[in-house]
Amino acid sequence: xxATALPALAQTGxxxxxxxxxxxxxxxxxxxxxxxxxxxxxxxxxxxFGVHYMQRANDWLYYGVGAFAPLARGDYGGFxxxxxxxxxxxxxxxxxxxxxxxxxxxxxxxxxxAGIQSLSxxxxxxxxxxGLGYTYRNLSFGVNYARVAIAGSPxxxxxxxxxxxxxxxxxxxxxxDAGSVVSSADFDAPAHENILSLQFNNFAQIxxxxxxxxxxxxxxxxxxxxxxxxxxxxxxxxIGVTGLHWYNQAHGGIGTRVALSPNVNLYGQIGLGSSxxxxxxxxxxxxxxxxxxxxxxxxxxxGVGATVSAGYLYAxxxxxxxxxxxxxxxxxxxxxxxxxxxxxxxxDYSLRGIRLNVFGRTTSSITYNGRESDGISMIAVQxxxxxxxxxxIAGQIAAATTAFRGYAGYAEGFVGVGWQSNAYANGRLQxxxxxxxxxxxxxxxxxxxxxxxxxxxxxxxYHLNERLSLYSQLGAAVSLGQYVGSHTNxxxxxxxxxxxxxxxxxxxxx
Numbered sequence: 001x002x003a004t005a006l007p008a009l010a011q012t013g014x015x016x017x018x019x020x021x022x023x024x025x026x027x028x029x030x031x032x033x034x035x036x037x038x039x040x041x042x043x044x045x046x047x048x049f050g051v052h053y054m055q056r057a058n059d060w061l062y063y064g065v066g067a068f069a070p071l072a073r074g075d076y077g078g079f080x081x082x083x084x085x086x087x088x089x090x091x092x093x094x095x096x097x098x099x100x101x102x103x104x105x106x107x108x109x110x111x112x113x114a115g116i117q118s119l120s121x122x123x124x125x126x127x128x129x130x131g132l133g134y135t136y137r138n139l140s141f142g143v144n145y146a147r148v149a150i151a152g153s154p155x156x157x158x159x160x161x162x163x164x165x166x167x168x169x170x171x172x173x174x175x176x177d178a179g180s181v182v183s184s185a186d187f188d189a190p191a192h193e194n195i196l197s198l199q200f201n202n203f204a205q206i207x208x209x210x211x212x213x214x215x216x217x218x219x220x221x222x223x224x225x226x227x228x229x230x231x232x233x234x235x236x237x238x239i240g241v242t243g244l245h246w247y248n249q250a251h252g253g254i255g256t257r258v259a260l261s262p263n264v265n266l267y268g269q270i271g272l273g274s275s276x277x278x279x280x281x282x283x284x285x286x287x288x289x290x291x292x293x294x295x296x297x298x299x300x301x302x303g304v305g306a307t308v309s310a311g312y313l314y315a316x317x318x319x320x321x322x323x324x325x326x327x328x329x330x331x332x333x334x335x336x337x338x339x340x341x342x343x344x345x346x347x348d349y350s351l352r353g354i355r356l357n358v359f360g361r362t363t364s365s366i367t368y369n370g371r372e373s374d375g376i377s378m379i380a381v382q383x384x385x386x387x388x389x390x391x392x393i394a395g396q397i398a399a400a401t402t403a404f405r406g407y408a409g410y411a412e413g414f415v416g417v418g419w420q421s422n423a424y425a426n427g428r429l430q431x432x433x434x435x436x437x438x439x440x441x442x443x444x445x446x447x448x449x450x451x452x453x454x455x456x457x458x459x460x461x462y463h464l465n466e467r468l469s470l471y472s473q474l475g476a477a478v479s480l481g482q483y484v485g486s487h488t489n490x491x492x493x494x495x496x497x498x499x500x501x502x503x504x505x506x507x508x509x510x
Contacts, residue, residue, distance in 0.1 A: 022177035022351065024187040024507070026169050029055045032066070034163035036146060037073060040119075041154040047073040047286070048148070049274065051235065051250070054087060062087040065358075065381070067237070067250055068107070069274035070287045077284030077318060078276030079109025080248045081125050082399060084358065084379075095135045099144070103127040106379055106399040107150055108409025111279045116407050121152025123408030124401040129161060140165045150408075174466050175503035178353030178386050182507060185346030189507070190334040192226035199328025201238065203313060206321040210282045217242030218249065220326065229337050230257045234269060239413065240277070245449060246411060246441040247282070249275035251291050265305070267295040275315065285318030293324065303332035303509045333508045349507035353386030357471045359499020361398055366493040368405070368442070368450075376400045376410060380497060384418065392418050394434055396455075404442070412477070414438030414455050423463065433458045440477070440491065450491040451481030461501060473497035 032054060038046040052066025067082045083105025091097045107125040110116035126149050133142025144161040171187045173180070199220040205213060222236035232255050240247030251273025258266045271291040276284035293311030300306065307330055313322040335347050359382075363375040380398035387393065394417065400410035416436030423430045436455040442448050457475030464470065476494050481487025 021182050021186050022173050022180045022505075024171045024173050024182065026171055026188060027055065028167065028169040029053060029064075030062075030165045030167045032163060032165040034144075034161050035071075036148065036159045036161040038148060038155060038157045038159055040074075041156050044154070045073040046076065046155065047071055048081075051252070052085060054085065060088055060090050062089065062101075069248075069250060070109075071274055072286050072288055072317065074286050075111050075279050076109050076119065077274070077279050077287035077315065077320075078248060078282070079107065079119070079287065080250075080274075081105055081107025082379075083125060083127070097133050097135065097140075097142075098131070099133060099142070100130040101128070106401045106409075107155075108407075109276075109278065113278055113281070116278065116409060117403075119153060119155070120408035121150050121155075122401070122403045123399075123410075124151040125149075126151075131161070133163070138166060152403075153408075171507060173351045173505040173507065175353050175355070175505055176466065178351050178505040179388070180351050180505075181348050181510060182351065183346035184335065184349060187349075187507065189347075189349065191337070192228065192334075193224075193232075193336050194226070194333040195222075195224040196331045196333055197222040197224065197236075197307065197328055198331075199307065199309065199326045200241075201309070201324050201326035203322040203324050205282075206323065207319075208282070209319045210280055212244055212277070212281045214243050216240050216244045216247050216282075216322075218247060220328070224255075226257075230259075231255075232257065232269075234271070236271065236273075238275075241439060244277055244282070245439055247275075247277045249273060249289070251275070251289060253291075263299045265297045265299070267297065269293055269295075275313070276318075276320075279318070282320055283318040284315035284320045288315065288317050289320075290314045290316060291324075295326075297330055305330040305332070331508075333506075335509050348510040350510045351505035352508050353392075353505050354503075355384040355386075355392075355469075356502045357382040357384065357473075357499060358501075359471055359473065359497040361473070361475075361495045361497040363477075363493045363495040366404070366491065368491050369489050373405050375493065376402045376404050378410075378412070378495075380499075390419055390421075392420065394418050394436060396436065396438075407442075410441060412438060412440045412453070412455075414453070416455070428463050430461045430463065431459070432461070442491070448489060449487065450479040450489040451487035452479070453477050453491065454480055459497075463503075467503055469501040469503060471497075471499045471501045 032052045034050045048068045049071045050068035054062040054064030083103040085103040087101035089099040105125045108120040110119040129144040129146035131144030146161040149156040203216040218238040220238045224234045226232040235252040238249040251271035253271035255269025274287035275289040295309040297305040307328045309326040311324040361378040366373045378398040382396035384392045396414045398412045404410040414436035418434030420432040459473040462470040479491040482490045
């Protein structure tokens, strides 16, 4: 994925705060959008639209993660992938820059369940690219020559990739300072609000033409950034958790907010993105969706609000039409502009400890419905949110880079709680244990689902420095339906994971 040179942004560094306050550092990064048309090796049409976050490591190196899906070519709504990227970039003359990079990840989808095998191969995605770009004010545009492939798949093509990026920066603290309080006057506090939303949304299909005709319940996360007191942009991801497990959707757009009272806000937004499962199950065509939605929020206090929402999800290049209803919570990460103006000496922010763990997971052989299947390899991302020195909340999502019983796209998602020991061996080693609950996707149909999974895990981290650690995890996945009677299918395996952790603390409103 390409990235702008960010000549106007300062390098990552520490800011000294007032006596007794933790030090903060500025991190520069960028949001990148790109688009490629692809010709499948069987002659079919395909395209991919990508959204990535890239963080700047030094003057010429970036690293990041992202997601991609088709939009307007072919008939593969619901195809979805995620990757990690290393990117090199240097200015060459004036505002012109050259770049090159490589991405590795997992992806899967198809026009039908059987089509997953033919389109997605083993699911291991790779991409290499090189190209040129031009920076104009706060945006960069450019073009790359890229090679895109999925192992064992007809997605294997050299293509032209068009991209646009916008830089941004934010402040973080040391992980060891989690729990401390800083003033907005002591660091580069956000000028406008940022909101993290968690919702459960129900999609009620209108005259469905696909093989699945029921409702789809999705777990939804949305990040909202205000550009003025009431105008915002957003990005959201929805994952199916009832009705049609692992239905997936990513969309972004713009919205506005109207304050109805001091505690009640009305939001209206419209999003564009990609959505689906497989096309003959839910017909979103190539995946492109338009999604207007209204949301009513009641603020309890301390930046937390309860929400109810309603919308209309429309796939103009397919037949899928849906009414949507949702309930959820908003967490206002930063203070509003009016609050900042009313406190000239600064507003308090609490530092919340966060760990991002990225690791490979390899399973033992998998016992599925009494039959033993080969193990699989997965790429996993786990986020830990510290509650105190020992307890934390965790969420993990893992996607397979090898096929499970001939199908690419196997995935697992978990949420849970963990406990960690004090650091020992001169602060280098730290052990943990966690218990998580979630779902997997066996990649066929509802009759093959195994229901809820329990995922206990233990591990050790070795801290290289304040920010980076080596990470290990030993876990076991076991289906619960076989014990509580909700499902007759069974699923069991062990797994081992190795990777890295990035540790920091994020200032959020007190």
